[in-house]
Amino acid sequence: xxxxxxxxxxxxxxxxxxxxxxxxxxxxxxxxxxxxxxxxxxxxxxxxxxxxxxxxxxxxxxxxxxxxxxxxxxxxxxxxxxxxxxxxxxxxxxxxxxxxxxxxxxxxxxxxxxxxxxxxxxxxxxxxxxx
Amino acid sequence: xxxxxxxxxxxxxxxxxxxxxxxxxxxxxxxxxxxxxxxxxxxxxxxxxxxxxxxxxxxxxxxxxxxxxxxxxxxxxxxxxxxxxxxxxxxxxxxxxxxxxxxxxxxxxxxxxxxxxxxxxxxxxxxxxxxxxxxxxxxxxxxxxxxxxxxxxxxxxxxxxxxxxxxxxxxxxxxxxxxxxxxxxxxxxxxxxxxxxxxxxxxxxxxxxxxxxxxxxxxxxxxxxxxxxxxxxxxxxxxxxxxxxxxxxxxxxxxxxxxxxxxxxxxxxxxxxxxxxxxxxxxxxxxxxxxxxxxxxxxxxxxxxxxxxxxxxxxxxxxxxxxxxxxxxxxxxxxxxxxxxxxxxxxxxxxxxxxxxxxxxxxxxxxxxxxxxxxxxxxxxxxxxxxxxxxxxx
Numbered sequence: 406x407x408x409x410x411x412x413x414x415x416x417x418x419x420x421x422x423x424x425x426x427x428x429x430x431x432x433x434x435x436x437x438x439x440x441x442x443x444x445x446x447x448x449x450x451x452x453x454x455x456x457x458x459x460x461x462x463x464x465x466x467x468x469x470x471x472x473x474x475x476x477x478x479x480x481x482x483x484x485x486x487x488x489x490x491x492x493x494x495x496x497x498x499x500x501x502x503x504x505x506x507x508x509x510x511x512x513x514x515x516x517x518x519x520x521x522x523x524x525x526x527x528x529x530x531x532x533x534x535x536x
Numbered sequence: 537x538x539x540x541x542x543x544x545x546x547x548x549x550x551x552x553x554x555x556x557x558x559x560x561x562x563x564x565x566x567x568x569x570x571x572x573x574x575x576x577x578x579x580x581x582x583x584x585x586x587x588x589x590x591x592x593x594x595x596x597x598x599x600x601x602x603x604x605x606x607x608x609x610x611x612x613x614x615x616x617x618x619x620x621x622x623x624x625x626x627x628x629x630x631x632x633x634x635x636x637x638x639x640x641x642x643x644x645x646x647x648x649x650x651x652x653x654x655x656x657x658x659x660x661x662x663x664x665x666x667x668x669x670x671x672x673x674x675x676x677x678x679x680x681x682x683x684x685x686x687x688x689x690x691x692x693x694x695x696x697x698x699x700x701x702x703x704x705x706x707x708x709x710x711x712x713x714x715x716x717x718x719x720x721x722x723x724x725x726x727x728x729x730x731x732x733x734x735x736x737x738x739x740x741x742x743x744x745x746x747x748x749x750x751x752x753x754x755x756x757x758x759x760x761x762x763x764x765x766x767x768x769x770x771x772x773x774x775x776x777x778x779x780x781x782x783x784x785x786x787x788x789x790x791x792x793x794x795x796x797x798x799x800x801x802x803x804x805x806x807x808x809x810x811x812x813x814x815x816x817x818x819x820x821x822x823x824x825x826x827x828x829x830x831x832x833x834x835x836x837x838x839x840x841x842x843x844x845x846x847x848x849x850x851x852x853x854x855x856x857x858x859x860x861x862x863x864x865x866x867x868x869x870x871x872x873x874x875x876x877x878x879x880x881x882x883x884x885x886x887x888x889x890x891x892x893x894x895x896x897x898x899x900x901x902x903x904x905x906x907x908x909x910x911x912x913x914x915x916x917x918x919x920x921x922x923x924x925x926x927x928x929x930x
Contacts, residue, residue: 420914
């Protein structure tokens with residue numbers, strides 16, 4: 406029995422949207438103080454649309470896969486939609502995570518939300534964003 | 537596959553496997569039965585006991601067959617604690633980096649009223665005998681210190697610790713699960729009262745091991761029931777597994793010198809190669825070390841990712857990372873030698889045997905180098921280290 410689903414392994418082996426955005430509009434960095442995993446998200450936002458998103462992650466296979474999947478789920482989407490991204494959606498899109506790895510998907514949700522908050526702070530956009 | 541996880545378990549030796557199959561097929565009788573067929577099984581059992589005793593430098597009656605290392609640890613500690621309690625001695629000395637088969641028993645005993653002192657294992661992963669002595673009290677009933685550590689491979693000064701215990705009249709147990717069959721271990725030459733061993737760590741079968749208990753030292757059963765093992769371990773004996781264990785141990789003892797030498801050469805080749813990776817460190821003393829253990833921490837990466845990518849390249853290894861532990865905490869061993877959480881997160885353990893080739897060792901080195909560089913390439917921790925935002929530790 407494999408530790409992870411095929412989907413998780415695919416996103417772990419070939420992570421999408423890896424890297425940084427030099428002139429990002431929003432940056433979010435979160436960490437799980439206990440396990441030690443750290444995720445950093447970079448957003449490029451134009452006209453309320455997430456034009457580009459990149460991530461860097463220090464963590465296990467499911468942390469890397471969760472970051473990658475989260476970026477895919479919000480790229481090209483309106484900010485309003487990204488704001489509703491949940492860890493459950495990330496985990497489901499990965500065909501599930503082992504119970505003791507669910508916190509990795511929580512970290513991905515938090516990293517996205519933290520980057521969106523950073524963007525709001527910088528631009529003075531009111532939350533929640535109108536469509 | 538390049539198998540570099542022999543500290544987790546080993547491949548069974550062909551001779552041990554053949555013995556096991558043959559005993560299961562030909563000698564399935566119960567050693568407790570009185571007819572000849574049963575008595576033949578009893579003979580096989582006692583021959584195995586003699587073999588184990590001979591290799592260990594013990595008497596046959598001092599060997600109790602068990603279901604493995606964890607059971608042996610549990611029994612030795614529980615028995616010494618119960619006998620200690622009878623005399624009002626309820627203090628036990630151990631170390632912070634013991635196997636969980638020891639530490640969790642000690643935790644349980646604490647709940648039952650015992651006091652436990654865990655001595656420091658220092659950054660080199662070595663226990664200081666004088667610190668063990670300093671921890672002894674009038675009411676100390678047991679000292680338990682592992683022979684060699686399972687994660688970082690450091691070999692402890694068992695003789696010195698044993699001599700102190702002998703002098704002070706305290707029982708001494710050592711978990712020799714990682715040591716036996718790999719480095720010289722003889723109880724006629726060492727002052728130990730109890731010694732735990734597990735067959736599958738020296739090319740024997742899983743689910744079988746033994747406990748050495750020095751003659752004259754009382755040992756209480758952990759498993760109550762029939763009179764097997766002279767009342768010290770109930771349950772019909774795993775004759776096939778025990779016979780196979782004896783064959784594997786005999787074989788390991790016969791080849792110990794040459795195998796250890798060859799394995800240590802490969803170990804040092806791996807250590808040299810991996811040391812070229814920037815900002816890494818070997819865990820544990822390089823000299824007082826099992827011949828097959830290579831343990832590193834790499835800054836800026838996490839161990840489970842490293843293991844998965846090594847697995848993709850056909851390399852089976854292990855890590856003390858929090859992500860691989862099933863809990864959220866990194867290895868207690870790495871924390872005990874003073875590695876901080878972030879660094880302990882990026883650990884890799886390779887445990888090899890003499891069948892590894894130099895080519896395979898070189899393949900491991902180049903694969904680890906590649907994977908570490910790749911993972912650092914998108915690690916925010918590594919970015920902060922490299923930009924100077926946070927200082928390098930290693």
